[in-house]
Amino acid sequence: MNLQATIISWATPVFFALIGLELLVGKLRGRRVYHSSDAINSLGLGVISQVVAVFSKVLTLGIYAWCVEHLAIFSLSPGSAWVWITGLLFYDLCYYWLHRAGHEVNILWAAHVVHHQSEDYNLSTALRQTGSGVLLGWLFYLPMAIAGYPLEVFAVVALIDLLYQFWVHTELVGRLGWFDRVFCSPSNHRAHHAVNDKYLDRNYGGVLIIWDRLFGTFVEEDDNDPPIYGTRAPLRSWNPLWANVEVYWAAWKDAWHARRWRDKLLVWIKPPGWRPADVAERFPKPDFDIHRQRYQPSLSRGLVIYSLVQFALLLVMAVQFLDLAKHLPAVSLAAYAAFLVLSLTALGVLTEGRRSGVVMELLRLLVTAAIPLFTGGWFGMERLGTGIVAVLVALPAVSAIALGWLAVHTPAQADPGKAIPG
Template identity: 70%
Template sequence: MITPERIMAWAIPGFFVLIGIELLVAKWRGRDVYHSNDAINSLGLGVISQIVGVFTKLFAIGIYGWCATHLAQWTLPSNSVWVWISGLLLYDLLYYWLHRLGHEVNVLWAAHVVHHQSESYNLTTALRQTGSGFLLGWLFYLPMALLGYPTEVFAVVALIDLLYQFWVHTEVIDRLGWFDRVFCSPSNHRAHHAVNDRYLDRNYGGILIVWDRLFGSFVEENNEDPPIYGTRSPLQSWNPLWANVEVYWAMLKDSWHARNWLDKLRVWIKPPGWRPADVAVRFPKPAFDISHARYNPPISSAWKTYCLVQFALLLLIGVNFLGVAPRLELLEAAAYAAYLVYSLWTIGFLIEGRRVGVWLEWGRTVGTMAAVALSGRWFGVAHLDQQVVLVVCLVFGISAVMLFYVTRHNVQHSQIA
């Protein structure tokens, strides 16, 4: 039987193969579409989203299943091709409205903003996903439950809709003629991610762009006004935790400072960028400058290489977490998740060139080596083979030594803030 887990297991290796192909094609064409710090940040946010999903996927699926069982007047047959086709079309329509309101309602934008923060546009941007979308996103799909679509149909079509959107996050595929008029395509989605006035808040379709044509939100990419990516309140950080909370924190501050009680509520439901008049006067923010410089704190080549190697190791550890987490006790799974999030948070500080990242990384590398050496354990594995213990200790011991080397190198070049 096809399950979401099996589909994702097939898809993940494909993601990285396609990322490699995109990188090679871009280099061959002389285009610079990848920046290592941005790619690390996007992929790290994708890992955090998957980590959160381990603990929350039953939240949305559980609510959906309960509604489908107790509130639907009938159950549609899961062995019908038309149930699957209509389910995918209905899901895509509901996704359109979730996506559109995610740009028009501040509290929904607070979750969705993560996907738009990158100032690059490539396949790693597709994997840049929110860690808080589960809080409210489930509400938009309840019509499917009430219409009797089985839970397994909902879960699979949701994943299909999501996976489709991976390939449209690229600049190396040009216009596709008639395809652009019917489906979400790279050209259509480039416009969606742009902050230019022409493109702002358009092209919300997941698989079909016809929803945008029907509801008046379509815009065509224009070669004379090339898309500029990011948000109108630039993140200016590689911290994955801050990326997930920046808009929530801004709303909390504006709500706290607002003198009018209705404004305290309006902050959450008004469009992104809206602020109470009195708050905007007392706490002004600079106007958006579309020509602002890309966020790119300088670090040495050795420092960048260290970050890339450590991040690659974290990706492997993340794959292990996703494989073993369902079998772990809740506390052990939470501890493993916390270790990964801490590690990604540390890498974020490192690629910003911040000294605090050095101390956090010392704690991570030396602490991991000491914990494994003394306990002979890894998350989910009660007793490691002695050779495995030796390999883990060597990897993190060498990492600690290399950290010392690249830190001295960066200090000599005055690049650690």
């Protein structure tokens, strides 16, 4: 089903228009709500999640459709308004429990953590999504299939629930009175993203916050204890691949080092942060420091502009990829997906201020130029005109020259992992 990919493609300009509005309002209020590298990382992770979804939806929607056909208790008609209304409520309830489990079970946190890694809280954070949530997340929506909600109802209400949550990721909208008591709102969701003790693991609702009030997980934002964002084990990287695997890798290492077989299993199903006593003793980790400096390796203005321009070009390619998903052969689609993921990874390492990032980015540009030069086309577009091919080759070539100049004239950063105050 390509409906979600199509709507996401259409919604992308709206997302970026609202991000631009948020930037403008923040500037008028004298507040810095964005950091370029953080925003690129968040948006890049959103792109990767959509790339993965192109392939995973066939599996997850297929499982849902099979369950509706073979396990449904009732036969619900998509022609009934009450089916759509109750379907949205049912989905939001299932989402609450998936979201809550994502904070209480380590293997589910390993997927969900991506959404919480940013130390900013803005509309780009809303688009920062996991690429591995498909592995287990679908299990939480099977009650809808067993109840008999048709696949088309499930797909549409899932999209409504997802799109609703975009606008609540901002610091520029304050309290909303009665609305905050019923719905997920910017104030409620700011508390959810905070690492402060009083806010930790609260406010899981997607559209409605009444689930949290009902199940005892609601907390109100406190002006005397402003939210501090991120995770208690900070990512400290702009590499989107590492962002997706960091918790899986940490859990795997703890499971490997654990002496007891029971602990090897518990590592995955205990709450995030739990470690076997013998592992914690032999491989201690630093204590959480809420006053830590934010991760923000310094970049020259030239490299910031370069990164933003290259990300904009990659974003155009990603939109094209989502459109091609309707008809491009699987092998070509997989190749394009790999190109986009590796390109975003190279750009992420570059924004960490690493020399290795320059090398990776130059290799990416070489591949980007080689594809049209040797094939005469691009992914999904064969036998392009000579002029278009020339432009497609010239863009990465000029970019490589600009990057080389910036690399030569930018002092090497001694410790790209060292944070500076935000």
